[in-house]
Amino acid sequence: MTLSPRQEQIIGLLLKGCSNAEIATALNIAERTVKAHFRLIFARYGILDGQRLIKRVKLATMVMENQGRMQ
Secondary structure, eight states: OOOOHHHHHHHHHHHTTOOHHHHHHHHTSOHHHHHHHHHHHHHHTTOOSSOHHHHHHHHHHHHHHHHHHHO
16 A cells, blocks of 8 residues: 555554544644545545544554565
8 A cells, every 4th residue: 555655654543542533633634635645544544434533443453564565
């Protein structure tokens, strides 16, 4: 899965348990920009259904599984 450097930063902060507001502050971007990145990331991973929290958990799980395969 090819992600932009910014998307990788966002996922890294997600895996640390950061909220959208915390991610926005850490990266010095607007919260709506974080949400836009998440929409693109979810689509790239094929996560289209579910509430926001469920989508975030699915994404974190898929990223961690991918990282395990790459090592």
